[in-house]
Amino acid sequence: MSDLKNLKNKVLFYTDVDEQILRRELAKYERIALGKSDFLVRSGQIVDRFYYLEKGCICYYKEEEGEIKVLEFYTEDVFFTDLPSYVNQQPSNCYLKAIESSMVFAVKKEVVEESFNNSHQLERFGRLSMQEAFMKLFSRVERMSIRSNEERYLRLLEKRPDLFRRVPNYLIASYLGMTPVGLSKLRKRLSKA
Numbered sequence: 001m002s003d004l005k006n007l008k009n010k011v012l013f014y015t016d017v018d019e020q021i022l023r024r025e026l027a028k029y030e031r032i033a034l035g036k037s038d039f040l041v042r043s044g045q046i047v048d049r050f051y052y053l054e055k056g057c058i059c060y061y062k063e064e065e066g067e068i069k070v071l072e073f074y075t076e077d078v079f080f081t082d083l084p085s086y087v088n089q090q091p092s093n094c095y096l097k098a099i100e101s102s103m104v105f106a107v108k109k110e111v112v113e114e115s116f117n118n119s120h121q122l123e124r125f126g127r128l129s130m131q132e133a134f135m136k137l138f139s140r141v142e143r144m145s146i147r148s149n150e151e152r153y154l155r156l157l158e159k160r161p162d163l164f165r166r167v168p169n170y171l172i173a174s175y176l177g178m179t180p181v182g183l184s185k186l187r188k189r190l191s192k193a
Helices: 002-014 019-024 085-088 109-118 120-146 151-157 170-174 182-193
Strands: 032-033 040-041 049-055 058-062 067-075 078-080 095-098 101-110
Touching: 002 019, 002 120, 002 182, 040 067, 049 109, 058 101, 058 170, 058 182, 067 078, 067 170, 078 120, 109 120, 120 151, 151 182, 170 182
Parallel strands: none
Antiparallel strands: 032 101, 040 095, 049 078, 049 101, 058 067, 058 095
16 A cells, blocks of 8 residues: 555545545556556557556657647646547547656556445545546647747746656647747747847
């Protein structure tokens, strides 16, 4: 259980759960160690697990016409999955890849659903964590559509400065909806201002 302390605290952040129930359910999580550049999910795979990132950085992206389109970067203490594949049980068109050595805990979909059926507390946790994930996605889509490149860059620099130390610039550029050259020019211009 000691390895699962952060995961336990994350669940309890959303709602109170009886200690015995929580201990039983957390024991069903599988620990996955990923090296830098290891894949957790590849395009074409059906995602049947929900993940918790204990440490590291995971890039969630898809490829379009040979070009990487970064959708999100997941860093410590977050739940994540490829939601469309997970919910619909259809092949993913995305990748989840470790940007650095990472430690992930995974739980199978049928185990999650069974735990929700057996505990109203865990069902509440599931609902609240899904709502949070949906709102983050909605906010990102909204930011991408109404903010300029400079505004998106400055917001990322303010909210998640660690990404600039952990993630290659070409992936950050993709995440911001820019080319690497465009990002470089923007950074150069802002450094002179």
